[in-house]
Amino acid sequence: MNKFIHESWLILLMGATFAVLLAGAQTSLSGRIKENQEKALNEAIGAVVSGTVTTERVKINGYDRDVFKCLDTNGKMTGWAIEGVGMGFADKIRLVIGLGPDAATISGLKVIDNIETPGLGNKIADEGPDTFAEQFPGLRAVAEIAVVKGKPDEAGNEIQAITGATISSDAVAKIVNEALGKVRAELARTGAATGK
Amino acid sequence: MDFTSLIAVFLGVVLVNNFVFAQFLGICPFLGVSKNVSMAFGMGCAVTFVMTISGVVTWVIVHLILTPLGSRFLGNPESLYFLKYVIFIMVIASMVQLVEMYLKKFFPSLYTAFGVFLPLITTNCAILGACLLIDMNEVYQSSLVKSAVFAFGGGVGFAMAITIMAGIREHMRFSDVPKALRGAGITLLTACILALAFQGFAGIGK
Amino acid sequence: MANATTDLQQFKAGLFENNPVLVQLLGMCPTLAVSNSIENGLVMGAAVIFVLVMSNLITSLLRNRIQAHVRILIFTLTIATFVTIADMALKAYVFEVSKKLGPFVPLIIVNCIIICRAEVVAIKSSLRRSLADALGCGIGFTMALCILGAIRELLGAGGLTVFKDWGLAWHLDPKTFEPHAWVIMIMPPGAFLTLGIVIGVVNQYRARKAKGGA
Numbered sequence: 241m242n243k244f245i246h247e248s249w250l251i252l253l254m255g256a257t258f259a260v261l262l263a264g265a266q267t268s269l270s271g272r273i274k275e276n277q278e279k280a281l282n283e284a285i286g287a288v289v290s291g292t293v294t295t296e297r298v299k300i301n302g303y304d305r306d307v308f309k310c311l312d313t314n315g316k317m318t319g320w321a322i323e324g325v326g327m328g329f330a331d332k333i334r335l336v337i338g339l340g341p342d343a344a345t346i347s348g349l350k351v352i353d354n355i356e357t358p359g360l361g362n363k364i365a366d367e368g369p370d371t372f373a374e375q376f377p378g379l380r381a382v383a384e385i386a387v388v389k390g391k392p393d394e395a396g397n398e399i400q401a402i403t404g405a406t407i408s409s410d411a412v413a414k415i416v417n418e419a420l421g422k423v424r425a426e427l428a429r430t431g432a433a434t435g436k
Numbered sequence: 437m438d439f440t441s442l443i444a445v446f447l448g449v450v451l452v453n454n455f456v457f458a459q460f461l462g463i464c465p466f467l468g469v470s471k472n473v474s475m476a477f478g479m480g481c482a483v484t485f486v487m488t489i490s491g492v493v494t495w496v497i498v499h500l501i502l503t504p505l506g507s508r509f510l511g512n513p514e515s516l517y518f519l520k521y522v523i524f525i526m527v528i529a530s531m532v533q534l535v536e537m538y539l540k541k542f543f544p545s546l547y548t549a550f551g552v553f554l555p556l557i558t559t560n561c562a563i564l565g566a567c568l569l570i571d572m573n574e575v576y577q578s579s580l581v582k583s584a585v586f587a588f589g590g591g592v593g594f595a596m597a598i599t600i601m602a603g604i605r606e607h608m609r610f611s612d613v614p615k616a617l618r619g620a621g622i623t624l625l626t627a628c629i630l631a632l633a634f635q636g637f638a639g640i641g642k
Numbered sequence: 643m644a645n646a647t648t649d650l651q652q653f654k655a656g657l658f659e660n661n662p663v664l665v666q667l668l669g670m671c672p673t674l675a676v677s678n679s680i681e682n683g684l685v686m687g688a689a690v691i692f693v694l695v696m697s698n699l700i701t702s703l704l705r706n707r708i709q710a711h712v713r714i715l716i717f718t719l720t721i722a723t724f725v726t727i728a729d730m731a732l733k734a735y736v737f738e739v740s741k742k743l744g745p746f747v748p749l750i751i752v753n754c755i756i757i758c759r760a761e762v763v764a765i766k767s768s769l770r771r772s773l774a775d776a777l778g779c780g781i782g783f784t785m786a787l788c789i790l791g792a793i794r795e796l797l798g799a800g801g802l803t804v805f806k807d808w809g810l811a812w813h814l815d816p817k818t819f820e821p822h823a824w825v826i827m828i829m830p831p832g833a834f835l836t837l838g839i840v841i842g843v844v845n846q847y848r849a850r851k852a853k854g855g856a
Contacts, residue, residue, distance in 0.1 A: 247709070247712075248712075250704065250707055250708065250709075250712075250716070251712060251715065251716060251719070254716065254719060254720070255719065258719065258720070258723040261723060261727070262723060262726055262727065265726070265727045265730050265731075266730065269730045269731065269733075269734040270730075272734040272735075273730065273733045273734050273737075276733065276734065276737040277737075279737075280737070353741075357825065357829070358798070358799070358825055358828050358829065360825065
């Protein structure tokens, strides 16, 4: 027993000290880390549903990602934000889709996480005028979105693929279509009931 | 469990996101132990073996011990996650020891084949990398079987990369390489061409 | 390094003639993985310097108490603890970059530079010497990352951007060069290519210097 203590007191002492140190770092920093993680999502929601100040998480049956009901300062509904995740060219893509209050039109799209090819596929995350994501606002949320290689048809709910990155473009459209397919019926119903 | 998604996970990590060529894990042994094919293959097998076991054990510890303990006693399932990294490295170190003893006792022939590589594996970042990637990706967080396939595939991908490299280096032994590039330099340049080739696999997961 | 007599020499050795990455070829995985931009290199370097300094100091402080057969365990325990702290600090203060570094921050635990410095220097040297060594090697590592990062970012992205969100931008406008950028340089093959060539250049330089000195 004595020999055991003699051999291992240092390790035990260090283990205990380190555990206290780690617990201290955890308590002092975890708040900030959580804030950072939520900030990224909240900023994205603000970008896709304009005028949003607060959000409420909504549970949609059959869809296991987050869906948010977005409200402005007066508590008036500004729209819906839906998180979508799916496989891209290299790895998974995570994005937020914004819908109008009636869940009938898309108000915006923002890619949060992706590691697509730099300069090609990662253009899906570009912001500003004439970018890939800018094609989404105004599309109908009640129908499937199609990806075309040439000029998109105004009436056809179409978007143009990024040159040289058809797979990434297709992946985004697929994620959006899948997410909307699962939530649109329920959102339209609740939106009609509470939006008035 | 649907079988095609497991195959997708396996091919994804062997070819598309190969540990060596796309994720830069296990570069040290890749440069150091790739001088001849049989040694490289032995190392690859040892890594695959330990990686699969460590991947499964760390998954079990995080999801069946840390998470329930945290939510039971501290109210938040993530409250004990700060111990993760310390636990991961301890698990890997003890797994390596266990595997070494087990092989020595029950499979002496296997032990002589790749026992020499086992102590080196503790500091092989591919093993810890596999555990961390499993821990960070929500697809694997929710499924032990997928995690196991991922860890196994990661090992197979590493073994493949290091064996290919050793094959090439054996052929290069008598090539006239500029003096400054001998050793690490030319190995890295060869790896560059291999990595380019592996880029061609990207997108087959779709 | 065996003939490094003063603390200052020990510090300088880590920077140049014993540079952990370019000469000793240690810590290759993070070098290849996070050298796709200067910014990643700087943040990664800072994390490694922090862990290296703490691990060297603690090892040196306890050097007369650590028994030989448990030393690796103690090194690993120390390193894992400080890596966890560094990881949390990065997530709290430079969230965007920490997301890009991904698993390579926790992977500092198995970075051979740190355990190597503890084993070679800290376990048998004074506190001051260990600190000098840690700073030298840490800064040497950061320097190597930044050199590679600068080459790859310049060629691959067409410009250099450092801490854009912090107002500290040193910005070479990517728009001027972007159409001519070689995207492959910031992808995996570019990492192998750049490191291979840089190591070749360093070897050539050292060979020439050795010849000139002899």
